[in-house]
């Protein structure tokens with residue numbers, strides 16, 4: 668069903684935080700602190716549907732000052748090199764990753780202390796995760812942020828099954 672579909676091109680990014688769930692995310696809502704988002708698409712009747720039926724659809728958004736986001740982030744898949752979206756699902760065992768409370772500017776997984784660098788393509792900088800968090804291409808459409816394509820690398824849970832990924 669539509670609520671379990673992975674993020675699709677054209678989906679609108681909406682807040683996942685309970686107090687504002689479903690509200691479209693504006694640039695002004697974003698900063699160097701992680702904001703969790705769901706992709707919101709349409710169901711078969713054309714009604715809005717938040718794709719939260721699959722917890723693996725949760726996304727992590729950041730907005731950094733110009734010039735701070737660097738390779739291996741795919742800058743073409745960001746908004747103006749300043750807003751970047753990743754899968755928020757840890758590539759180790761699928762926990763939801765947060766901002767590090769130890770090292771500013773890093774992400775940390777609460778389950779086994781996996782660490783990621785959100786300004787550098789969410790590469791692994793510590794702990795057991797085998798791969799970076801998958802980057803999701805996004806673009807700006809008026810006031811809204813919109814999915815511009817599928818994940819650039821296999822996100823959890825596809826990353827252990829390249830064949831399944833190839834068939835997506």
Ligand code: FES
Pocket residue numbers: 757758759760761762776777778779780781794795796
């Ligand atoms: Fe994230 Fe293990 S699930 S480090």
